[in-house]
Amino acid sequence: MAQRILQAVLHSQSASLFAGARVPYILGVQRHFSTTGGDPDSHSDFQPISKAPSDVVSARQLVEKDVKENPVMLYIKGVPDAPRCGFSALALRVFQQYDVPFSSRNILEDAELKEGIKAFSNWPTFPQIFIKGEFVGGSDIILNMHQSGELKEKLKDLEPSE
Incomplete structure (x- = not known):
């Protein structure tokens, strides 16, 4: 058959x-x-798993922790060595001009995290950049701050990266 x-x-x-x-x-x-x-005939390993509504809350808590613990935090599409979006790549290039440590998270790996970040910042697009706990914006804003010298001023008291 x-x-x-x-x-x-x-x-x-x-x-x-x-x-x-x-x-x-x-x-x-x-x-x-x-x-x-x-269906009772369906094995539990193959049954859909519904996520609890608290996942967005836990994602929000993760964002709060990230922003608090990292002087420069970037939420990007992809990873620093392989960005998956031109805007994320632009933001990374700007920050690589400065000798400051930054952390990042790949929002493409976790839909709940992505929604948690949007809720936290009240901003719909990515990348999202936080400096010293403050939401700054996306790549266009960072580029403008870089060109005007405002970004250098904002980052001046951060320890150089190793």
Whole structure:
């Protein structure tokens, strides 16, 4: 039977596949392959896991901790060595001009974290940059601050990176 199904799928012959099959058998096959997460026949490893609504709260707590513990915190798409967005790459290039330590988190790895950051800063786009616990903005704002000298002034009392 598996051989017939494979051939039918590969050759788009699904209508003729079950032409001579018994209806109860077809319904059994359909039931077997279409179990839902609440189905007792579905193994617990494969049932959908619903996340608790408190995940956004815990993400918010993580953001608060990040911003408090890191003088410069960047929430970016990708990682510093491999940004996945031009705006994130621009923000990283600007901060690499200064000899200050910065930390970052990849928002593409965690949807709850991404939503928690948006809620924390009340800002919808990324990257999001925090300096000394204060939300500064995105790459365009950082670039303008860099060009005007305001960023250098804001970062001057931070310890150089090692």
